[in-house]
Amino acid sequence: MSSLIRSETLLYMVLLLLLQNSYGPVGAINHWILQDDGRITQKIDSPFLLREPHNLVTFLDQIQHNDYVEQSYLKLKRQRKLIAEHLRYSKQFSEDLVLQAERLQPHLGAQTQPMQNLINSLEALTKQTSKMYSYLELVKDELKEFRKLKTQITQHHEKLIQQQVPLASRQLDEKVNNEDLLKRGQYCSTRTFSRTEDPVLFCDFYSDMQMRLDGKDVDLETLERDWQLTSESVLNQVTNLNVQQRMNLEQIKAMRAKKAAAAASAKSKKVTPVSLAIGDIPDAKSNDT
Numbered sequence: 001m002s003s004l005i006r007s008e009t010l011l012y013m014v015l016l017l018l019l020q021n022s023y024g025p026v027g028a029i030n031h032w033i034l035q036d037d038g039r040i041t042q043k044i045d046s047p048f049l050l051r052e053p054h055n056l057v058t059f060l061d062q063i064q065h066n067d068y069v070e071q072s073y074l075k076l077k078r079q080r081k082l083i084a085e086h087l088r089y090s091k092q093f094s095e096d097l098v099l100q101a102e103r104l105q106p107h108l109g110a111q112t113q114p115m116q117n118l119i120n121s122l123e124a125l126t127k128q129t130s131k132m133y134s135y136l137e138l139v140k141d142e143l144k145e146f147r148k149l150k151t152q153i154t155q156h157h158e159k160l161i162q163q164q165v166p167l168a169s170r171q172l173d174e175k176v177n178n179e180d181l182l183k184r185g186q187y188c189s190t191r192t193f194s195r196t197e198d199p200v201l202f203c204d205f206y207s208d209m210q211m212r213l214d215g216k217d218v219d220l221e222t223l224e225r226d227w228q229l230t231s232e233s234v235l236n237q238v239t240n241l242n243v244q245q246r247m248n249l250e251q252i253k254a255m256r257a258k259k260a261a262a263a264a265s266a267k268s269k270k271v272t273p274v275s276l277a278i279g280d281i282p283d284a285k286s287n288d289t
Contacts, residue, residue: 133231134256136227136230136231137256138256138259139227140227140231141256141260143224143227
């Protein structure tokens with residue numbers, strides 16, 4: 001409403017100036033202009049004549065433009081005020097919702113305490129589950145290493161069996177103290193050392209190592225199957241409790257990589273040949289019998 005009254009006032013002033021310029025001298029004419037800051041000032045000796053109507057059109061357009069600018073400024077001012085209030089209330093109510101509820105209604109503290117205990121229990125369970133998951137990953141790596149070593153030992157043992165010819169199966173009298181020797185193959189070989197020329201007879205039960213490798217006490221497939229089932233069970237429990245996203249898997253992977261690097265460096269420093277571990281004699285000549 002105020003802008004409309006101001007527009008009518010300015011239009012009335014313009015009409016008065018036009019009438020004054022129509023009947024007054026043309027040499028020196030005084031008229032009014034609208035500045036950028038909204039003030040109306042007087043300009044002396046300006047050719048504001050009827051034969052230049054574009055000056056009047058520009059003057060009226062400037063008045064309308066200033067009205068638009070004023071309305072836009074007021075709108076932006078209101079929006080800025082709303083934004084400031086929103087930020088102030090957001091900062092004020094950014095604290096924990098449970099604390100707000102307890103502050104507004106103190107009797108809710110007893111009702112919210114079980115939920116808080118559940119949250120604390122879930123956090124502790126998340127830490128324990130992450131630790132268990134890291135142990136499972138470590139067991140997986142150890143199983144892979146165990147399978148590799150078992151393959152190497154088996155290959156070396158088969159090579160020994162090919163070199164050493166089993167004589168016979170020892171069928172002794174069935175006594176209690178000889179039960180561990182029944183149904184076991186025996187391999188023997190004569191070896192001549194470089195120091196002497198007398199042959200030396202070496203005999204051993206080749207099935208002892210094979211029985212340990214193939215026995216149920218060390219079953220690699222069973223260990224891997226148990227590891228797989230345990231891993232799936234742990235992951236299912238984490239998923240059902242909706243705490244899987246809170247597990248710091250990156251930290252677990254970094255810890256596992258660190259342990260693997262430490263184990264690799266330790267193995268590189270200390271290497272024990274398999275041939276020495278099973279009693280191979282490198283400087284002896286073997287004559288199978």
